[in-house]
Amino acid sequence: MTLTKPKKIENKIAAKETLLTPRFYTTDFEEISKLDISKNQQEIEAIVEEFRIDYNRDHFIRDKEFSKTWDSFDEKTRNIFIEFLERSCTAEFSGFLLYKEISRNLKNLNPLLAEGFSFMARDEARHAGFLNKAMSDFNISLDLGFLTKTRKYTFFSPKFIFYSTYLSEKIGYWRYITIYRHLEKNPSYRVYPLFRFFESWCQDENRHGDFFAALLKSQEHLLNTNEARLWCRFFLLSVFATMYLNDLQRKDFYASIGLNAKEFDQYVIRKTNQSAKTLFPIVLDVDHPEFFLLLDKCSTINQKLSEIDKEEYSTIAKSIFKVPYYGKLIFTLIKLYLLKPIETNYIWAM
Numbered sequence: 001m002t003l004t005k006p007k008k009i010e011n012k013i014a015a016k017e018t019l020l021t022p023r024f025y026t027t028d029f030e031e032i033s034k035l036d037i038s039k040n041q042q043e044i045e046a047i048v049e050e051f052r053i054d055y056n057r058d059h060f061i062r063d064k065e066f067s068k069t070w071d072s073f074d075e076k077t078r079n080i081f082i083e084f085l086e087r088s089c090t091a092e093f094s095g096f097l098l099y100k101e102i103s104r105n106l107k108n109l110n111p112l113l114a115e116g117f118s119f120m121a122r123d124e125a126r127h128a129g130f131l132n133k134a135m136s137d138f139n140i141s142l143d144l145g146f147l148t149k150t151r152k153y154t155f156f157s158p159k160f161i162f163y164s165t166y167l168s169e170k171i172g173y174w175r176y177i178t179i180y181r182h183l184e185k186n187p188s189y190r191v192y193p194l195f196r197f198f199e200s201w202c203q204d205e206n207r208h209g210d211f212f213a214a215l216l217k218s219q220e221h222l223l224n225t226n227e228a229r230l231w232c233r234f235f236l237l238s239v240f241a242t243m244y245l246n247d248l249q250r251k252d253f254y255a256s257i258g259l260n261a262k263e264f265d266q267y268v269i270r271k272t273n274q275s276a277k278t279l280f281p282i283v284l285d286v287d288h289p290e291f292f293l294l295l296d297k298c299s300t301i302n303q304k305l306s307e308i309d310k311e312e313y314s315t316i317a318k319s320i321f322k323v324p325y326y327g328k329l330i331f332t333l334i335k336l337y338l339l340k341p342i343e344t345n346y347i348w349a350m
């Protein structure tokens, strides 16, 4: 019998929080518990029933391909992989905490929704755990308990949680499936076994998105009013812009798996926008000639902001230097928001 020397696993303190790092959210649990979901109860019940089947119960099992040593990765590749795993793990774990808290608070007041949220928390815990195990292949792990206690929680009202998590789940689905299909066609770029798991994994995210879609449909005023149209536009743009700015800062990671970050993001944005067409009264005109030009401008400004961060100025000096760039960024985002949207003619009524 051969004994392998146990690896020394360092506990990693989560990276510094910036505007674009995955956030932790909290909400008004009482307001959610009082929601009358009777208008779309059947669809919600059907999705909860699917969650109960638990298609991916046996999916997240590490096979022998993971036991290979990953020390052959050069320092740069290793670091970009760790960053990708850390950000993904934090985002999945943030979903777990939010869904778990909502479920706990709704237990006696709205059992159907409580059950739906607890199934989604189960899935996100699996995703976060699997990613954290993957980090240990690079001799590092995230202290999730520490993260829970020390991260700042952002308050979002329930309707904002519904719009933004619906879109995050759908964009997550498109990201995972696109990476999976690309590596299926180009196996030489599948440098680490995690990506093999994305096909079934992304179906979890797709079902979560469907749950939020069904929940939004049970609240007609969140889809049919003029106010709803403004919020749908706002959340589409913020979810798309956040991903675009984040990914274009991390081109090297996408290049390491043979993807062009810009092309990948533009494809994912188009697909998510198309998915939103089946729910939102309005979607963004991503084929408008200005749309990606303006997003590219935002990305260049964001690059400038991170360059200032890397300089050895004092914190006050950095903040002063950043002001004009923040001004330009906000101005460009407003221009994007004001581009004429596309009517989906989708009026939801039961």
Ligand SMILES: [Fe+2]
Pocket: 092, 095, 123, 124, 127, 204, 205
């Ligand atoms: Fe997930």
Ligand SMILES: [Fe+2]
Pocket: 095, 124, 169, 172, 204, 205, 208
């Ligand atoms: Fe999810």
